[in-house]
Amino acid sequence: MGTVSRRTFLKLVAAGTAAAMWQGNAAVPAMASATPYRLKDTKVSPSVCIYCGVGCGLLVYAKDGKVINVEGDPDNPNNEGGLCGKGASAYEVYASPKRLQKILYRAPGSDQWEEKEWSWAIPEIAKRIKKTRDANFTIKDGEVIANRANALGHLGGASHDTDECYLLSKLARSLGIVNIEHQARI
Numbered sequence: 760m761g762t763v764s765r766r767t768f769l770k771l772v773a774a775g776t777a778a779a780m781w782q783g784n785a786a787v788p789a790m791a792s793a794t795p796y797r798l799k800d801t802k803v804s805p806s807v808c809i810y811c812g813v814g815c816g817l818l819v820y821a822k823d824g825k826v827i828n829v830e831g832d833p834d835n836p837n838n839e840g841g842l843c844g845k846g847a848s849a850y851e852v853y854a855s856p857k858r859l860q861k862i863l864y865r866a867p868g869s870d871q872w873e874e875k876e877w878s879w880a881i882p883e884i885a886k887r888i889k890k891t892r893d894a895n896f897t898i899k900d901g902e903v904i905a906n907r908a909n910a911l912g913h914l915g916g917a918s919h920d921t922d923e924c925y926l927l928s929k930l931a932r933s934l935g936i937v938n939i940e941h942q943a944r945i
């Protein structure tokens with residue numbers, strides 16, 4: 760076996776590297792273009808986050824009659840494009856496949872959830888509220904008129920908007936509920 764000079768060895772390495780690079784390039788198809796801009800041809804509408812009194816500005820992008828993206832409005836002086844976790848989830852509230860579409864009911868003592876209709880749930884909730892209120896209502900606390908429904912409580916949730924919270928707190932107070940709380944204080 761003949762010896763290979765240093766110069767010949769370097770030429771062979773260079774040729775091999777060039778061939779490998781050429782093959783590598785040939786194996787990867789050239790990208791025709793960059794990834795298409797997903798907000799291209801959308802209609803953008805400025806809006807305001809519904810969730811709290813900060814009033815952050817939103818940009819809502821729609822295509823073919825459907826919302827496809829919601830993000831903070833950089834021109835709004837309240838938030839300058841930023842959103843808190845709640846506002847940033849605005850699109851998910853609209854589009855998430857995990858969003859519950861049906862009422863789920865778990866009977867007392869059961870470990871199973873059952874799907875129910877609104878026509879069953881609303882009268883059932885009203886019936887149970889009335890029964891609990893009637894059985895526990897405090898008209899007087901000593902000599903002081905109380906009109907208090909001690910056995911009931913009301914808990915708001917993060918997807919309630921400002922108007923819904925206003926109406927729900929009015930409803931709760933009209934029933935005499937004093938245990939009113941919200942899970943998403945800001």
Ligand code: SF4
Nearest residue numbers: 808810811815843846
């Ligand atoms: S919930 Fe968050 S994003 Fe919405 S207005 Fe309030 S602070 Fe802004």
